Amino acid sequence: MIRDFAFQGAQMLLVLVLSPLLTGFVRKAKAYLLRRQGPPLLQPYRDLVRLMRKEVVLAENASWLFRVIPYIVFAGTWVAASLVPTFRGGLLFSWSADLIALIALLGSARFFLALAGLDVGTSFGGIGSSREMMIASLAEPAMLMIVFTLALIAGSTQLSIMAAYMVSGEVGLRVSLGLALLALIMVAIAENARIPIDNPATHLELTMVHEAMVLEYSGRHLALIDLSSELKLLLYLSVIACLFVPWGIAPPDASPQAIAVCFAAYLGKLVIGGVLLAVFETSIAKMRVFRVPAFLGAALMLGLLATLLLFVSGSL
């Protein structure tokens, strides 16, 4: 029990510590692909610390909600991220929220962030919120269809049990899994505001979605929101890793050596995921905002198709 508790705590800290590093790594990889030197790997940590120490400049008519939202968004994302199995299965509290609840928890975070965009009453905030909700209105159902597909295969919506099932030999190669993976990658790109949906590094306001929404935030509030986005990227990579590359997740009773190996494997998965993301992002151009529905609609259809296949035949 105490051991499990310690591991759950360790996981909470681990995702918190690793997530800025992952973002830094992706940025570095992108810079390398562009033949630039890029910021140092630890730059996101420095940014966070610097922002935390700065005073908050709050718009005159910002309400109490505006000040509370960064904490809500951060807490929701953090809790969601710490319930995803990373390198060791059997998290103490993983049963308290299954994959559907995790998605909904991220949905809560987004709901509040979109409200924050509207709170100050500026046009950029509004444009960000309204586009974010439009993207979410397609990304969330697509994600749920992916969850349906995986849950129908594994017979469970619990992440740890799904991961255990995926690693067992019963799964095999399935059409529906392939469709789900493709759809999940598309959704992950959209949810994390990456190119081609949104540009995390842009400074041209009209092309931003996520950044426009949080434009009025500064200081510690901005630090928390940045940290939540970094956590979300880590979360999605962990979910993909846990469901589609489930090898190297130690069982709860594994020896310390095995756990160390699995931890290294997890880091390896993150590195590979980060490199793939960087390569993808550098090789594609950002799309117009009204092309996004077609992109995400395709993800939704893929998810629906995968679910339909499973309803028609359990072995597809």
Add this chain to the structure above:
Amino acid sequence: MAIYALYGVAALLVLTPIAVVLAASPRASNIIYGACLVVTMLLGVIGLVCLFGRTVSNATLPLGLPWLGAHFRIDALSAFFVIIVNLGSAAASLFALGYGRHEETPQRVLPFYPAYLAAMNLVVLADDAFSFLVSWEFMSLSSWALVVSHYRERENLRAGYVYLLMASFGTLALLLAFGLLAGAHGNYAFDAIRASHPSAALAALVLILTLVGAGSKAGIVPLHAWLPLAHPAAPSHVSALMSGVMTKVAVYGFVRIAFDLLGEPAWWWSMPVLTVGGITAVMGVLYALMQHDLKRLLAYHTVENIGIIYIGLGLALAFKAYGMPAASALALTAGLFHVFNHSIFKSLLFFGAGAVLNSTGERDMEHLGGLIHRMPQTAFVFLVGCVAISALPPLNGFVSEWMTFQAILLSPQLPSWGLKFLVPAVGALLALSAALAAACFVKAFGVSFLGRPRTPAAANARETDNNSLAAMFFLSALCLVAGILPGIFIDALAPVTNALVGVSMPHQTGLDWLTIVPIAESRSSYNGLLVFVFVTLSGSISAFAIHRLASDKLRRGPAWDCGYPDLSAVTQYTASSFAQPIRRVYGTAVFHAREIGEMPPPGSTRPARLTVELRDLIWDAAYEPIATFIGYAADRLNVLQFLTIRRYLTLVFSVLVLLLLVLAIWQ
């Protein structure tokens, strides 16, 4: 217990003449609403006692049909709906203690209000078709009187007209359904109907008629047309009752007939129910997204939730037909739990809209904004309602939708091919509607309560009175409790599902950490309490740590807005502009939405205009032709009003001859 419930109903009915007498006095609204509050609370307690005591009791009154009498009965299902009706009514009465004081014409509201509450109670208590239909019609008429209480506004009169037509249509369908159920011998008592087993074709016809009849009251697409007109037209506490409670009474009618009176379902019954549910859910929320009238948005959103409830009920029918009682119990519990949840948060949201209407005189969101500064407590409870209705954890709306999803995940075991294709599609529609609901309520809350005030009315709004706030805080506390301790509510529904599908979901409250586990722990589990505790703890710990260790300094300054802040509040995002991306994505297909931009020529100082055209295709396709046809027929038949006496006599005589001929040939 049934007789005590009837005493309560009688007390409410007695209040009606009292209200007529008192209406002129300034204290009338306090007396009537106070009395309604007490009586409905007592009725609610009776419901609770019956549900948890698992008792069934009957009462017969020597009213109604002379050879039948009026039968009333509280079983588990009735008790559950008695609780819903009276919980909503008590909250509405408490709210009205404050809100009703601002009523300009109390004599048009007060007498009908207790009658309306009594009628809703009677519908769920009735145990024979005659009492059921009379109560049903009584409920329609008393609510109609409340809808047209502000009769000087043209829109309200039109709403009342459409409502009356649709209500009669719905009752007609139910009348036919009960006529078929009663059979050749006219057994109107529910016991007799239960004992008789209708043939498959007859049962199918009854099911369709019930779906239409109860559905038109509940607001399923395409029979929803009256709902967004009538619900907002009534005073806000009545809107809350109509949207939060009366639609649930309609769901009760459907559940009572489809699950109880009709006996064993056929496999295909679930198909129309599921199809209607899925379409209703998505269409309802899309309609809601296009609105900028706060109360109308809420009314349209009721349509969405009715869809979600019907999806749960449809799945329960399918599982029941294929002999999967455990899954059926899960789906039915999900549907009924959503009935409860929706009645709470929809009432809460309508109260919030009423409070806003009271203090600003505005229902149009384009004229609101920034109310969170002027009405902080209303804003808080409205936000709770918005989070709950958007199905976000850790509040209650999420739990019932989560359970519906779990039920969908059990459905590949259904052997029918039709359902194999239909259920995933319905699942996708459900997921889509959940995501759109979040967008809809970001818009509703964000545009009305956040940002800067768009009109002086909004800028000078005042916080609403304490009674209204008490009602809203009570309901939002219930949203939280039902969200973090859903096990209690699921267990409370066990006798209902036991009675309707034979089994109930596994007992929940004894599980570790108060988790809910619908089927097995290896399959799925959710713990709202832990999620809530985790989020609260990690949020407050991080806030504490950052304030202590990093910085707690704060400075107010002008908004940044990329360096171009515009001082005019008109430049903010409005309800229409917020919905614009979603309108572009979904609206062109569903509403034939067209945007016409009109730019002045260079040099002209005329403002540019953007006109958005939306068409309600359902109205155009289904209602408009019927209305046109009736108008046409009426015009033609109008000639008959202006005949001479000779022609009338000829007409009467020829009809007589014709009828005699028919009779002669017949025999």
